[in-house]
Amino acid sequence: MPNFYERFVFPGLSRLDPEKAHDWVSSTAERVAHVPFFSLAASLVWGKRKSAILGSHVLGMNFENPIGLAAGFDKNARLLNFLPHLGFGFIEAGTVTLKPQSGNPKPRLFRIPEFEALVNRMGFNGEGAERVARRLAKVQASSIPRGINLGINAGTSPEEAPSRYAETFKILEPYGNYFAVNVSSPNTTGLRDLQERRSLEKILIALQAENKNKKPILIKISPDLEEKSLEPLCEVALKLASGVIATNTTLQRPGLPPEVPELSGGLSGAPLRCISTQIIAKIYRMTQGQLPIIGVGGVFSGADAFEKIRAGASLVQIYTALVYRGPGVVREILSDLEELLKSNGFENLSSAIGTAA
Numbered sequence: 001m002p003n004f005y006e007r008f009v010f011p012g013l014s015r016l017d018p019e020k021a022h023d024w025v026s027s028t029a030e031r032v033a034h035v036p037f038f039s040l041a042a043s044l045v046w047g048k049r050k051s052a053i054l055g056s057h058v059l060g061m062n063f064e065n066p067i068g069l070a071a072g073f074d075k076n077a078r079l080l081n082f083l084p085h086l087g088f089g090f091i092e093a094g095t096v097t098l099k100p101q102s103g104n105p106k107p108r109l110f111r112i113p114e115f116e117a118l119v120n121r122m123g124f125n126g127e128g129a130e131r132v133a134r135r136l137a138k139v140q141a142s143s144i145p146r147g148i149n150l151g152i153n154a155g156t157s158p159e160e161a162p163s164r165y166a167e168t169f170k171i172l173e174p175y176g177n178y179f180a181v182n183v184s185s186p187n188t189t190g191l192r193d194l195q196e197r198r199s200l201e202k203i204l205i206a207l208q209a210e211n212k213n214k215k216p217i218l219i220k221i222s223p224d225l226e227e228k229s230l231e232p233l234c235e236v237a238l239k240l241a242s243g244v245i246a247t248n249t250t251l252q253r254p255g256l257p258p259e260v261p262e263l264s265g266g267l268s269g270a271p272l273r274c275i276s277t278q279i280i281a282k283i284y285r286m287t288q289g290q291l292p293i294i295g296v297g298g299v300f301s302g303a304d305a306f307e308k309i310r311a312g313a314s315l316v317q318i319y320t321a322l323v324y325r326g327p328g329v330v331r332e333i334l335s336d337l338e339e340l341l342k343s344n345g346f347e348n349l350s351s352a353i354g355t356a357a
């Protein structure tokens, strides 16, 4: 049955241009986070789900629950006082680049509601690392783990990439519990080539040289990687990173009929689900479960999250589901996931990881 958001809020928002709707939602959320009693009201509506079965210890951190917000929703870390109230177990801000940039020309975000999908070619629009760091310095200490996703500015050459990632990391390091190296956005020319072994090694070596506090650094990968590229990537990750985030958006158009306009950009949402789950299972098998995986792509329900966990994900992120189902989706996913874990005989989340890989 459609929830309140799907019945009354989404139809209104969907009359707006998708990026304008996102900006309106973000600025409203930023404002209400400062309203007295907001946190009390939010916990009544979206309520944090405390359940021992959903908690876990991953990447050296405690997670109350495994559902996080994926990168791209809060690119400039403006919503960090608001988002934890939606019941997320963790939040990933960014992608943040070293210098500010405006991204690709608009329009650059498109809805495909019949398929619960989005296509975006935002191109790392953002305020840049210094400004985001100044904002982060003022944000309350986070009650849940916070990740920061790092990118590079358009036009950065492959030779410059390692030092640019490292400089961005150095500026933001005090404010994140973990960091994601984004080498998988399809909207920055040449970025995905950095997933190749030598390039990735150089980037991670540069990052780890700055990583004095040994914070977890994960690699966010593309769902369009071929199997032969996945193996060297896993080797590099095992050697130089703490985990993998799988996956970013896809350039494939799985299951979409030809009459759907051929929009250029990365596809997210329901059509991405299987592709990303398959990649998660492959990585889990290739690394024999030794590498923590954050699973992301097309998760809308507890069953989808359960599928990612059974494929090998220790944690799960969502983005597109939040657009189509609204903030209540986090609580729905968590309550269904808890039921699924129990009904399948798992005593805790960790014991379900990789059981279908």
Ligand SMILES: Cc1cc2nc3c(=O)[nH]c(=O)nc-3n(C[C@H](O)[C@H](O)[C@H](O)COP(=O)(O)O)c2cc1C
Binding pocket: 070, 071, 072, 073, 075, 094, 095, 109, 118, 120, 122, 124, 149, 182, 185, 220, 247, 248, 249, 268, 269, 270, 272, 296, 297, 298, 299, 317, 318, 319, 320, 321
């Ligand atoms: C509008 C939009 C912007 C995004 N921006 C970023 C980004 O800046 N960095 C990043 O790593 N991923 C970005 N993503 C990808 C998401 O983090 C996620 O990997 C992808 O959407 C798949 O998850 P989903 O199907 O739950 O949306 C973006 C996705 C969308 C829809």
